[in-house]
Amino acid sequence: MDRAELNDVRLLAQFSQVLRTAIDASVDQVGMHRGQAMLLCQVAKQDGMTQSELAQALSVQGATITNLLKRMEETGMVVRRRDDEDNRLVRVYITDDGRQHEEAITEQFEHLIQQMFTGLCDEEYAAFRRTIGQLMSNLETYQIDQDCDS
Incomplete structure (x- = not known):
């Protein structure tokens, strides 16, 4: 890293x-x-x-x-x-x-x-929601992978 x-x-x-x-x-x-x-x-x-x-x-x-x-x-x-x-x-x-x-x-x-969210336009807000959703999905997959490796 x-x-x-x-x-x-x-x-x-x-x-x-x-x-x-x-x-x-x-x-x-x-x-x-x-x-x-x-x-x-x-x-x-x-x-x-x-x-x-x-x-x-x-x-x-x-x-x-x-x-x-x-x-x-x-x-x-x-x-x-x-x-x-x-x-x-x-x-x-x-x-x-x-x-x-x-x-x-x-x-x-x-x-x-x-x-x-003050100061963010609609597009920035939508991008934030997509990004947070993707990060959460990635971490959930990571957690499942870690559990399977144990």
Whole structure:
């Protein structure tokens, strides 16, 4: 790897850190943490998912989802209910209070996105989306290759 490529990795890592910090500040405005916000947005998008489906959708461990849900249930943002047809399954549903928080999070994210892309024309924005998509696809393929080599 040459110096330019190493600098690219550093630049992407710095961008990731700045974005994570901005996301944290945005969800803090709503009185939540990043993990709670991501979980709430996922439940709002697809109400009634199981805990394992949520863990898979958010790429986190089941125990992480369990802990997040416990706190969010205590604050009244979500409820967990047994599935009507399969009593072994527990499904997660957003409450009215959770919906209000999710709308506030979405509003914060809209402001963040607007700020992040200020100064880019439509073509630059489209190129950014294509590039990020390709980078993610490349990394997913790389990860699969690494897993197969192990």
